[in-house]
Amino acid sequence: MQLIKDKKVSQNDWQHIDNSQDIPDGNITVTIDHWKSNQNAFKGRQGKIGLRLSSEDKTEDFEALLNHFQLIALDFPAFTDGRLFSTARILRDQLKYQGELRATGHFIRDQIFFLSRVGINSFELAESEDTDSALAALTEFTAKYQ
Amino acid sequence: MYQYNETDQTLVEERVAQFRDQTQRYLDGKISEDQFRPLRLMNGLYIQIHAPMLRIAVPYGLLSSRQLRMLAHITRTYDKNYAHFTTRQNIQLNWPKLERVPDILADLATVQMHAIQTSGNCIRNVTSDPLAGISPDEIEDPRPYCEIIRQWSTLHPEFAFLPRKFKIAVSGSQNDRAATQLHDIGLYLVKDNSGAVGFEVLVGGGLGRTPVIGQTIRPFLEKKHLLSYLEAILRVYNLLGRRDNKYKARIKITVRETGLEPFKQLVEEEWGKIKDSLELNLSEIDRIKNHFQPLEYESIGNDDTQFATRTENDADFSNWIKYNTVKHKIPGYAAVYLSMKPPNAPPGDISDIQLDSVADLADQYCYGFIRSTHRQNLLFADVKQADLYSLWKQLDSLNLATPNIGTVTDLICCPGLDFCSLANAGSIGIASEINQVFDHLDYIHDLGEIKINISGCMNGCAHQSVGNIGVLGVDKKGVEWYQITLGGSSEKDAALGQRLGPAVAKNKVVQALSIILKVYTEQRHEDEDFLATVKRTGIKPFKEKVYAAH
Numbered sequence: 064m065q066l067i068k069d070k071k072v073s074q075n076d077w078q079h080i081d082n083s084q085d086i087p088d089g090n091i092t093v094t095i096d097h098w099k100s101n102q103n104a105f106k107g108r109q110g111k112i113g114l115r116l117s118s119e120d121k122t123e124d125f126e127a128l129l130n131h132f133q134l135i136a137l138d139f140p141a142f143t144d145g146r147l148f149s150t151a152r153i154l155r156d157q158l159k160y161q162g163e164l165r166a167t168g169h170f171i172r173d174q175i176f177f178l179s180r181v182g183i184n185s186f187e188l189a190e191s192e193d194t195d196s197a198l199a200a201l202t203e204f205t206a207k208y209q
Numbered sequence: 210m211y212q213y214n215e216t217d218q219t220l221v222e223e224r225v226a227q228f229r230d231q232t233q234r235y236l237d238g239k240i241s242e243d244q245f246r247p248l249r250l251m252n253g254l255y256i257q258i259h260a261p262m263l264r265i266a267v268p269y270g271l272l273s274s275r276q277l278r279m280l281a282h283i284t285r286t287y288d289k290n291y292a293h294f295t296t297r298q299n300i301q302l303n304w305p306k307l308e309r310v311p312d313i314l315a316d317l318a319t320v321q322m323h324a325i326q327t328s329g330n331c332i333r334n335v336t337s338d339p340l341a342g343i344s345p346d347e348i349e350d351p352r353p354y355c356e357i358i359r360q361w362s363t364l365h366p367e368f369a370f371l372p373r374k375f376k377i378a379v380s381g382s383q384n385d386r387a388a389t390q391l392h393d394i395g396l397y398l399v400k401d402n403s404g405a406v407g408f409e410v411l412v413g414g415g416l417g418r419t420p421v422i423g424q425t426i427r428p429f430l431e432k433k434h435l436l437s438y439l440e441a442i443l444r445v446y447n448l449l450g451r452r453d454n455k456y457k458a459r460i461k462i463t464v465r466e467t468g469l470e471p472f473k474q475l476v477e478e479e480w481g482k483i484k485d486s487l488e489l490n491l492s493e494i495d496r497i498k499n500h501f502q503p504l505e506y507e508s509i510g511n512d513d514t515q516f517a518t519r520t521e522n523d524a525d526f527s528n529w530i531k532y533n534t535v536k537h538k539i540p541g542y543a544a545v546y547l548s549m550k551p552p553n554a555p556p557g558d559i560s561d562i563q564l565d566s567v568a569d570l571a572d573q574y575c576y577g578f579i580r581s582t583h584r585q586n587l588l589f590a591d592v593k594q595a596d597l598y599s600l601w602k603q604l605d606s607l608n609l610a611t612p613n614i615g616t617v618t619d620l621i622c623c624p625g626l627d628f629c630s631l632a633n634a635g636s637i638g639i640a641s642e643i644n645q646v647f648d649h650l651d652y653i654h655d656l657g658e659i660k661i662n663i664s665g666c667m668n669g670c671a672h673q674s675v676g677n678i679g680v681l682g683v684d685k686k687g688v689e690w691y692q693i694t695l696g697g698s699s700e701k702d703a704a705l706g707q708r709l710g711p712a713v714a715k716n717k718v719v720q721a722l723s724i725i726l727k728v729y730t731e732q733r734h735e736d737e738d739f740l741a742t743v744k745r746t747g748i749k750p751f752k753e754k755v756y757a758a759h
Contacts, residue, residue, distance in 0.1 A: 143247055143330070145370025149447045152367050157482055171244055173231060180366035203227050206220035208360045 065194055068163070068185035070201055072194050075187065077134060079115055079167065092136045095124055115167075118146040122153055129160055137183065139168035148181050155182035175200040180207070210271050210578060211356045211500040213321045220364070221318045224325055228252050229311035236308060251369065253327030254310055257630050263302045263310055264327040265317060269337035269355040269379075270298035270581040274568035277579055279320040281564035287313050292564065294549060294557045296388075296621055296672055297376070298336050298581040299327055303628055325363055330371045330458075332362035332443070336378045338386045339582040342501060343590050345538045348398045349406050351381035353497040354435065357489065361436050368443050372450030373458035375443070376415070388583055388699035390414045390423045391675060393460045394442060401429045408435060412442060412472070413464035414703075418667045420674040421461040422703045426473050432494060434480075437487040441480035445472070504576050504591055509541035513594050525612075528650065529601050532612040534592075541594050545575075547587040547604060548611040548619065552644040555637045556622040557585035566607050574600050583699075584621055584660075586614065615658045617647050617726065621672060625665030625682065626689070632665035634682025634689035634715070639663050642719045656726055659739040662697075675699040677740045678725060679706045680718060689715045695725070695751060696743040707748050710756055721755045728754050 066075040077090040082097045086104055092113035098105070105112055113134030116125060129135075135154060137147040147166075154160040165185040166178050172192060179201055188197055213221075228248075235245040249255075253264035265280075280300060284292050287309050293301045305313060317323055327334055335355045342350040358377055362368070368375070378392040389395035395411035408430040414423025430438050442460075450463045457466075464472050520527040533546045547567065550556050559567075567587065571579045574596050575589040582588055587609075592600060604610040613619050620643065623629065625636030640663055647653055662676030666683075673679035679694035691713055694706030713721050726739075728751050733742045743751070 142244070143370055144452055145330075145368070145372075146448055146452075148367045148370065149444050152444075156486070171240075173240075173244075173248055174370075177364075177366035177369055204220065204223045204364065206216045206223060208216075208220070208363055209365055 065188045065190065065192065066185060067188065067194060067197055067201075068165075070198065072198070073185070077111075077113060077136075077165075079136065079138075090134075092134065095120055095128070098128065098131070113163075113165075116147070116150060118144050118150075120150070122150075122158075126158055129154075129158060132162070134163045134165060135160065136165045136167045136187075139166065139170040141169050142171045142174060148177065151178070151181040151183055172197050172200050176203045180209075210273060211268075211352075211497070217360075218318075218321070221321070221323045221325070224252075224323060224364070225311060225314045225318050228314060232307065232311055247329055247370070250329035251326060251331055252310075252314070252329075253324035254307075255328065255630075257303070257628055259628065260304045261307050261310065262628070263305045263313065263324060264295070265300040265302070265322060265324050266327045266334045267298050267300055267322075267581050268359050269335055269341070269352055270339055270583075271352070272579045272581065273320075274571045274577040274579065276320045276322055277564050277568040277571070279316060279322070281561040281568070283313055283316055284561045284564070286316075290561045291558055292561075293555075293624065294559065294581050294585050294587070296583055296585060296670065297334060298339075298583065299334055300581075301624075303624070328374070329369075330373050330375075331369050332365060332371075332375045332377065335359050335362070336376070336387055336392075336583065338380050338382060339580045339588050340386060340535065340544060340590070341381055342503070343537050343539075343542075343544055344382055344384075345536060346384050347381040347538075348383075348400060349381050350498075350501055351379040351396075351398055352501045353494065354396070354398070354408075354432075355379050356497050356500070357435065357494070358439065361439070368447060371443070371447055372452050372463075373455065373460075375446075375460065377439070383701055385699070385701045385703075386583065388672065388675070388703075390703040391416055391420070391672070391699055392423065394439065395423045396435075399429060405431070407431050410438060410442075412476075413461045413469070415459050415461040416669045416672055416674060417459065418456055418669070419459075419461065420669065420705050421465070422705070423461075424464070424469050426469070426476065433488050433490065434484055436489050437484040438476075438480055440483060440487060441476050445475045445479055449475070506539045506542060506591070507593070509593065509595070513541070516594050516597065519598050526598060526601055528612040528654070529605075529610055530597065532616065532654070533610065533614045534597065537591065539591075543592055543594055543597060545589040545592050545597070545600065545604075546582070546614045547589065547609040548613055549586050549609065550613055550619050551608045551611045552618065552648060554608070555624075556620055556640055559587075563607055563609065566603075567609070570600065570603055584619060586619070612650065613653060615660070616653045617656050617659045617661060618644055618653060620661040620663060621676070622663045623665050623670040625663075629665065629670075631668055632682065633667075633684035634665050634691065636663045636665040636671065636680075636682060639680060639682075639691070639715075639718055643722065646719050646723060656730070657738050659726075660698075661722070672699060673697075674705050675703065676706060677743070678722065680722075683712055685712070691715065691718045693718075693721060693725075693755075695748050696740065698740060709748055709752050713755075724755050725751050 088109040092115040111133040167187040397409040410427040411423035412426040580588040626632040663680040664671040664673040675697040697706030
């Protein structure tokens with residue numbers, strides 16, 4: 064998996080952990096449910112913790128938790144599902160989240176500009192994606208209205 | 210008319226470059242059909258039966274003569290020498306080649322035009338009243354607000370992947386000529402008790418398979434809050450709207466399933482969080498308003514004796530004046546409809562030669578401006594009364610002066626089975642048959658104001674459910690049948706038509722319409738128009754006669 068972070072090709076040192084998976088050391092993202100049901104399991108381990116949000120997650124389910132996490136990943140179920148674009152804006156504009164906000168899952172290169180405009184600053188790309196093309200997508204527009 | 214500044218121009222040019230790259234990557238096999246579909250749709254490009262269809266945006270229906278000439282050039286260079294105007298004031302090309310579409314867009318960009326968001330699950334081209342700025346019944350010119358909304362919604366990063374398409378209309382008048390209540394968001398300019406002008410906001414209207422009339426979500430919204438309120442509605446919809454079933458994904462269903470009051474609460478709560486950070490300041494409103502200043506009208510008054518003599522002596526001219534012109538707020542001027550519903554051509558179609566000629570006439574008679582209307586006609590908004598006669602002569606020679614605006618042959622019609630891959634049945638053929646049967650102008654004029662809308666499938670692009678008479682094509686085991694509805698309206702008294710009865714066979718549709726109109730002439734009270742008669746009598750007398758004959 065390739066990563067673009069803050070407009071540069073970067074090394075990824077995070078892994079996404081399923082709810083049923085054992086919790087390894089290192090930097091991991093977990094779902095809201097996983098975190099809520101199992102908070103003690105995350106104590107005393109080596110590495111950072113990030114929150115992984117899905118399109119179904121509601122603001123009221125995560126707004127009080129943000130202080131615990133060093134990264135928030137928005138996990139796109141399908142590139143045509145635009146809910147997480149709004150989630151990103153709520154995180155940045157209303158909840159004032161300032162840490163790394165990462166797009167993961169099923170988004171496409173042609174959404175990268177809009178994703179960056181709603182506050183996402185890192186992008187996990189499939190191996191098939193061309194990082195140069197993805198970087199170029201970040202600057203497709205110099206003009207904007209909003 | 211709004212003129213692009215450097216930012217506007219850069220944006221459309223960058224969009225052309227982006228789409229060129231997307232098209233090339235698709236042709237090179239680097240993006241899949243599934244990935245390309247929403248990308249091309251967001252730029253108005255469909256894949257139809259014969260060829261792609263490209264829908265070009267005409268923001269709130271305003272065009273310049275220069276733009277019209279470019280469109281003529283485009284139809285000649287990339288298409289089959291004609292274009293089609295839609296019910297949302299846009300233009301469609303039915304025969305472009307996919308690989309040439311980026312070139313078409315580049316040509317459009319040279320005259321400040323584009324195809325951005327004319328399709329796809331995003332905020333579509335904003336529509337308005339074709340008589341905006343000139344109608345005596347207007348509270349305020351809606352066009353500056355349309356332009357403000359156009360800019361705000363163009364390439365809005367948050368709302369490009371909504372559950373479904375999203376349409377906004379703005380009307381400055383209570384006499385609604387923009388089908389405002391049938392939009393996802395409808396805005397009426399209104400005055401509050403203190404006389405301040407703001408917006409009444411309606412939400413959840415829409416046509417298609419489940420037609421719904423919009424409901425008021427906020428009776429009065431201060432102008433400065435326009436964009437924050439729109440953003441609040443869109444955000445709530447984006448998060449809440451259904452994505453499991455495309456037929457239940459429009460905001461009309463979200464509002465229905467949530468309930469208007471709970472939906473309103475969610476919107477108001479969201480709005481409370483953002484309204485102070487997204488204020489529309491007055492200087493920005495004024496900047497945009499400057500582009501829509503009243504034209505430099507001459508003070509000529511209404512007492513033109515030559516005009517009076519001509520209307521008295523020339524019955525054809527007089528008919529045209531009666532049906533195809535409307536009152537202008539400035540004395541001595543009139544607005545002129547160019548009928549694109551001649552007896553012998555598909556409704557809304559216009560040739561390259563007509564486009565060029567209309568551009569010339571607009572320069573000569575109407576300050577170089579042209580408008581497209583919701584009912585698929587064109588309008589010259591500002592014509593001197595003294596010029597009407599010579600304008601009429603020239604429009605007549607272009608086949609654009611059929612005196613039938615608002616009458617039975619001024620029908621709205623979708624492309625239907627002839628072009629559209631969604632259609633179940635033909636619609637242009639029915640329109641043409643109606644024209645053959647109703648070929649007597651005196652009878653058409655005697656029938657008065659009647660809006661007939663014909664759609665070739667339940668997606669309802671021709672708004673059949675709000676036609677005074679609606680005709681809907683359905684497919685029954687491979688055979689084209691048509692359902693007829695009566696009593697619909699898209700105006701201030703918006704209503705959905707009532708189904709007359711079982712669908713009728715294709716060769717019986719026009720016969721049924723003839724019977725309906727005959728019943729009307731028998732039932733009407735003196736000056737009562739068709740809609741009023743149907744409202745008074747109900748559908749029973751019509752139903753009895755139509756089905757008695759079958």
